[in-house]
Amino acid sequence: MPYKARTAAFTFLAIGALSLTACGGDDAGASDGAANGFNLVSEGTLTVCSDIPYVPFEYEENGEYTGFDMELVKEIAAGLDLELAVQDAGFEGIASGTVLAAGQCDLEASAITITPEREEAMGFADPYYDSLQSLLVPAGSDIKSIDDLEGKKLGVQGNTTGESYARENAPGAEIVAFPSDGELFPAIQSGNVDAVLQDLPVNIGHTEDGDFTIAEEYETDESYGFAMDKDNTELISAVNEQLTELRDNGKYQEIYDKYFTE
Amino acid sequence: MKPSTRRRLFRGVLYAVFVIALVAVVLAADWEAIRENFFDAEVAREAFPTIITVAVKNTIIYTVIAFAGGLLLGLLLALMKLSPVAPYRWAATAYIELFRGLPALLVIFGFAFAVPIAFDWRPPGGSAGAGLLALIIVSGAYIAETIRAGIQAVPSGQAEAARSLGMGPAWTMISVTLPQAFRIITPPLTNELVILIKDTSLLFIAGMALQDRELTTFARDSVSQTANATPLVLAALMYLIITLPLTQLVAKLERHNQRGR
Numbered sequence: 001m002p003y004k005a006r007t008a009a010f011t012f013l014a015i016g017a018l019s020l021t022a023c024g025g026d027d028a029g030a031s032d033g034a035a036n037g038f039n040l041v042s043e044g045t046l047t048v049c050s051d052i053p054y055v056p057f058e059y060e061e062n063g064e065y066t067g068f069d070m071e072l073v074k075e076i077a078a079g080l081d082l083e084l085a086v087q088d089a090g091f092e093g094i095a096s097g098t099v100l101a102a103g104q105c106d107l108e109a110s111a112i113t114i115t116p117e118r119e120e121a122m123g124f125a126d127p128y129y130d131s132l133q134s135l136l137v138p139a140g141s142d143i144k145s146i147d148d149l150e151g152k153k154l155g156v157q158g159n160t161t162g163e164s165y166a167r168e169n170a171p172g173a174e175i176v177a178f179p180s181d182g183e184l185f186p187a188i189q190s191g192n193v194d195a196v197l198q199d200l201p202v203n204i205g206h207t208e209d210g211d212f213t214i215a216e217e218y219e220t221d222e223s224y225g226f227a228m229d230k231d232n233t234e235l236i237s238a239v240n241e242q243l244t245e246l247r248d249n250g251k252y253q254e255i256y257d258k259y260f261t262e
Numbered sequence: 263m264k265p266s267t268r269r270r271l272f273r274g275v276l277y278a279v280f281v282i283a284l285v286a287v288v289l290a291a292d293w294e295a296i297r298e299n300f301f302d303a304e305v306a307r308e309a310f311p312t313i314i315t316v317a318v319k320n321t322i323i324y325t326v327i328a329f330a331g332g333l334l335l336g337l338l339l340a341l342m343k344l345s346p347v348a349p350y351r352w353a354a355t356a357y358i359e360l361f362r363g364l365p366a367l368l369v370i371f372g373f374a375f376a377v378p379i380a381f382d383w384r385p386p387g388g389s390a391g392a393g394l395l396a397l398i399i400v401s402g403a404y405i406a407e408t409i410r411a412g413i414q415a416v417p418s419g420q421a422e423a424a425r426s427l428g429m430g431p432a433w434t435m436i437s438v439t440l441p442q443a444f445r446i447i448t449p450p451l452t453n454e455l456v457i458l459i460k461d462t463s464l465l466f467i468a469g470m471a472l473q474d475r476e477l478t479t480f481a482r483d484s485v486s487q488t489a490n491a492t493p494l495v496l497a498a499l500m501y502l503i504i505t506l507p508l509t510q511l512v513a514k515l516e517r518h519n520q521r522g523r
Binding site for chain 2: 091092093095096097098101115117118120121122153155158159174175176177178179183186187189190191192193
């Protein structure tokens with residue numbers, strides 16, 4: 001009996017391994033979007049990866065993904081005559097380009113700051129948003145500017161423009177990084193940090209009930225871009241064409257005003 | 263053909279199929295893409311020596327603190343659960359059921375954010391302190407059950423013999439029952455320790471200063487900065503470098519214990 005069991009196990013393993021290779025062979029030629037001339041993960045569909053939620057760039061509302069990034073890619077997909085499919089993915093996979101390399105998505109739209117390192121790993125479309133940073137403090141706090149942070153605890157979202165800006169411009173502060181705004185805002189509510197340096201639109205959302213206020217805004221000279229596979233140059237230029245058109249026909253401004261006017 | 267020959271031949275064919283399948287998998291993989299995305303030597307070099315001086319060091323420190331705390335708390339809870347005084351038993355049972363039933367991530371979130379908001383009290387040691395307190399509280403619940411099982415596995419004759427020699431109940435527990443119980447539960451306690459090593463990666467939710475980062479947070483940060491997934495692979499290797507010798511050590515200890523019986 002043990003002998004038989006082992007034979008069965010081997011056969012099973014062998015068959016399993018064989019079928020694995022069979023699958024491996026298949027997806028190598030990921031369906032050519034022959035009609036449009038660019039390689040798509042799934043034919044006729046623009047598959048977009050995003051780390052959701054990140055209000056107001058991407059979040060869920062009434063069972064649908066919406067936000068500044070999401071509305072833009074919706075327009076881009078429509079302009080390219082493609083269906084839109086959005087996949088929620090962790091930011092590590094997005095920032096490293098792994099989801100693109102693994103063939104999970106065609107495009108990453110996740111408030112990604114364009115950096116030289118990322119440009120080496122991925123192809124970026126033209127910048128679509130200039131990231132303004134801001135300092136959020138409790139109403140009535142004696143922190144009036146970034147210079148008042150000496151010895152204070154400053155919360156940032158890890159691996160964002162906000163974090164690098166804070167490290168460069170608030171050297172005296174104790175900087176604490178949180179995984180997302182979902183922990184960052186509770187951190188200032190609970191008094192774990194004295195101030196929060198975060199993207200302006202995200203912080204504006206936290207000033208609504210009057211307990212918190214924005215002390216300062218900062219220009220960072222950095223912008224967000226949609227990332228794609230470096231080799232998929234046709235798709236990159238097609239997305240760029242769409243972005244230009246959206247700016248020309250006023251649609252971009254319309255979406256911008258919807259999410260970024262106070 | 264003799265049945266034994268046939269059997270050997272059949273087995274040979276099965277081995278061959280296995281090897282061919284293995285070779286096919288190896289050939290089919292896009293090694294260049296894998297190397298580029300997960301094994302970039304330059305990215306890996308950049309991670310040193312910080313990955314050791316900060317990330318590995320903190321992972322070990324956090325594990326030791328959480329395990330030591332969890333062990334003390336677990337011992338206390340186990341003794342409470344075996345107590346002849348009913349309210350102690352109830353309290354220990356309620357505690358264990360609560361913190362075994364909650365994901366560690368949520369308990370950490372609770373201690374880092376909900377407790378300060380509710381009571382205006384912050385655990386000492388900042389974010390890492392709050393996270394560690396939560397890990398101690400969670401691991402204490404698991405370890406309590408392990409210790410209780412160990413105590414109950416010690417034959418009752420041992421305690422009876424000790425008592426008949428005139429030892430008090432407390433001294434019997436400390437000098438006779440507990441040493442035998444811990445010998446019995448060495449393997450499940452090792453399990454708890456290994457789980458705890460990996461659970462320190464959940465501390466990120468409480469917020470991290472640069473010098474407080476453990477392995478996973480460090481790796482995630484590096485991935486984002488280098489736009490390459492190599493740091494995650496490196497972190498995985500580091501976890502194995504920590505856990506494998508540890509489990510070997512415990513296995514050795516266990517063999518030693520067996521001989522000592």
